[in-house]
Amino acid sequence: MSEFLVELQDVWRTYNQGAEPVHALQGVSLQIKESEYVAIMGTSGSGKSTLMNLLGCLDRPSQGHYLLAGTDISSRNEDELAEIRNRMVGFVFQQFNLLPSMSALDNVMLPLVYAGVQKEQRIMRAQQALKELGLGNRMEHKPSELSGGQQQRVAIARSIVNKPRILLADEPTGALDSHTAKEIMALFTKLTEEGITVILVTHDPETAACARRIVKVRDGKILEDLMIGKVQ
């Protein structure tokens, strides 16, 4: 058993569209420990989205190995990846990506449906997650009836309801005003304190500054890997 929760070993990701193969990732190695708070930074085209897809088990490396909690992702099939995503990974997106026809509660319950959790259990755990995020009185609302900040908190509730090991946030504050953005960022800090590993993907230095560690990506390679000392 590795001491790292996330371990990338010389990972390549090559796309074979068109005449020339495109190497989106070129030999990336990265280790992240349990309950770290990491920001991955890079401009568009740097390979940070590809890196995020890999870390979130939406994709597999073309070459090299990805160990998540000691399991090698590289050799898993689609359904096994789906199960790993369901149990180990939570996603938070820039555009929230809630299902518009469902209530906040139903949205949060969805990962538990796919995990095969009993209905009473599902309702209980989803309600608890929403309450923790201050949405106890908004459970029956549709996403369209909620503000951006509330929607993002529903999305975070959905991402943590099945107790994942890592939480991947892709530009989570990109669609929010600065005040709401600060609240959301504070939530991530709180989650890392509760033991969840948060990986933030952003191009915004100010957002990245909330993390304890910044990994800069450019041209499919890791450019810098900095720990930020924070005065407690």
Place this chain on the structure above:
Amino acid sequence: MSNRLRSSLTVLGIVIGIASVITLLGIGKGAQTEAEKQVQSLGTNLIFVRPGSSSTSSISLGQGTSQTLTYEDSQAIKKNCPAVLDVAPQYSSNLQAQYGERNTLTTVNATEPSYTTIRSFRPARGRFFNETEMREEARVCVLGDTVALDLFGNLDPLKKKILIRGELFDVIGIMEHKGANYNIDMDDQIFIPISTGYSALFGLSQVTGRTVKSILVEAKPQEDELAQFQITNLLRFRHNIVAPQGDDFMLRTQSDIMQAAQSITGVFSLLLGTTAGISLVVGGIGIMNIMLVSVTERTKEIGIRKAIGAKYNQILSQFVIEATLMSVSGGIVGILLGVGCSNALSTMANWKAIVSTESILLSFFVSLGIGLFFGIYPARKAAKLDPIVALRSE
């Protein structure tokens, strides 16, 4: 909301398809029952014996044209065939009947008293002629109810005298209403004793040969095949027919007629069913189309579901269930509509449409099957989507 309208319109295809299946099968079933009822109404264990075809210089004139079957044949059948319960020879001819100013051209059916029991066709009022009247060649007749109406209108025909081809006959009875039986209008007939017919109307005697147009035979219960065998042998013997020579008579049983009727209504049902089946296939394609549109429109949703852990089968079943729900709800509405249409048709068009439980069950499972069959392709398409590509779509 626009989704609901779209789904309803799609489902309409299934509704119409299932409703037509139910209605058309109902009509087919109604026709079949009607045909069976008609065959049953001929009587039970019936065998029709008719003369074969006569031929002049090797030109066949068709079945029933030969004059080889005689009154004596019918008596021999009754006497010599143990499997035969009763016989009724018939000689019929189209003749003018007259009462006062009114007259009508009708079929005069000369037969024996046994006719009523063999055909289960009885007088409604008065009585049929009896054996004594047969022997005495009495000038009595029994009218079919159409003839009675044509000649007498509102008057009571009983105990009146009518003229048949200028001969006076006493009306002693009026038959019950029976309706048309295939090509014969059973009610447009006058029944007279066959002996009277030969001597008074048809001019046939034992010397010239008393031919018959047909002999109705009632076999003993369960012995109709034996009866056929005995009759065939007897008539061959009586008519001196030896091996290579063809029979100059033919036998038809009730089950022959029943089979003919069933094969006609069977083809009828099959044609109707196929027509309705085609509309169901069209309805199914409609569902497939709308599901494909739905998968394209909901690519993002599928991406989100996959990102949070939905497996291939979970996405697949979601879309198959949606398609099946659509087709089954259409099926249920269609069944209700079809039953309604059949009932409306039965009352309005005076044509009995019978909706069987089988056709309802069949329709239900067919609509279920359509949902599964036409839903599976779009659902597979959805389940196979790459989550990364799906998430990126708008």
